[in-house]
Amino acid sequence: xxxxxxxxxxxxxxxxxxxxxxxxxxxxxxxxxxxxxxxxxxxxxxxxxxxxxxxxxxxxxxxxxxxxxxxxxxxxxxxxxxxxxxxxxxxxxxxxxxxxxxxxxxxxxxxxxxxxxxxxxxxxxxxxxxxxxxxxxxxxxxxxxxxxxxxxxxxxxxxxxxxxxxxxxxxxxxxxxxxxxxxxxxxxxxxxxxxxxxxxxxxxxxxxxxxxxxxxxxxxxxxxxxxxxxxxxxxxxxxxxxxxxxxxxxxxxxxxxxxxxxxxxxxxxxxxxxxxxxxxxxxxxxxxxxxxxxxxxxxxxxxxxxxxxxxxxxxxxxxxx
Numbered sequence: 053x054x055x056x057x058x059x060x061x062x063x064x065x066x067x068x069x070x071x072x073x074x075x076x077x078x079x080x081x082x083x084x085x086x087x088x089x090x091x092x093x094x095x096x097x098x099x100x101x102x103x104x105x106x107x108x109x110x111x112x113x114x115x116x117x118x119x120x121x122x123x124x125x126x127x128x129x130x131x132x133x134x135x136x137x138x139x140x141x142x143x144x145x146x147x148x149x150x151x152x153x154x155x156x157x158x159x160x161x162x163x164x165x166x167x168x169x170x171x172x173x174x175x176x177x178x179x180x181x182x183x184x185x186x187x188x189x190x191x192x193x194x195x196x197x198x199x200x201x202x203x204x205x206x207x208x209x210x211x212x213x214x215x216x217x218x219x220x221x222x223x224x225x226x227x228x229x230x231x232x233x234x235x236x237x238x239x240x241x242x243x244x245x246x247x248x249x250x251x252x253x254x255x256x257x258x259x260x261x262x263x264x265x266x267x268x269x270x271x272x273x274x275x276x277x278x279x280x281x282x283x284x285x286x287x288x289x290x291x292x293x294x295x296x297x298x299x300x301x302x303x304x305x306x307x308x309x310x311x312x313x314x315x316x317x318x319x320x321x322x323x324x325x326x327x328x329x330x331x332x333x334x335x336x337x338x339x340x341x342x343x344x345x346x347x348x349x350x351x352x353x354x355x356x357x358x359x360x361x362x363x364x365x366x367x368x369x370x371x372x373x
Contacts, residue, residue, distance in 0.1 A: 064303050
């Protein structure tokens, strides 16, 4: 993705991720309290885990579809930043439930810090690695060294409290826009970079199947078939889908993306971040012998299955339109 397109869509993608997370959390708050008979904070904990999209699902799929770059950038960025919102909100609500207190200032500071650390480390790592590639460009398997640098960037960002997926996205943007780095005063050898980037893309195609296969295998391992869980998840998923449509209506109104709003709504695939959060909450509540602990992974994993099934059908709508 070009930096220009990403920057132009970044505010819209962040607004979309934020609106969707808030809308879903408010609905699940009401649904959880009056239908599931959770108390208010227990319902708040469930809310963010039912929303958002997964970069593992969305980004590889977007790279295969023939849609405008603005649509790809918006959905890819949304899937990256949504994890930040969901993780921060879930952990804040869980901390409040377990007896702690979190101020609005602390919550806002946590969000800003995650974004700042991720973008800064991703940009610094990407720009630095471009210079390293100039030195090692004649060596074999430079693309493998690049993958190693990306893993180090991801792990370092997570260790420092940032978002690994977001830093990886910025790292990739820096590599993909190496020609624009000259504006920063960097002397880039443009001759060798296209070959290296092409090898990285080929490597991505090779491992993307493995990553997706592992994702669905792990999802299958934690999935529990339960009629009650299916019913609750179906209700939450259906309403969240309408709320996602509303969020996209608001975020894309009066823009060229507006005509893709139905397609963007159906690109709602969620991933292991939501499942992991549900298991963290489950374990914390089980240690305190709270009876409702099992409902969190039960509902969330069913929502993940449904959302990914819908996302798989989204390209059919694009062809029909």
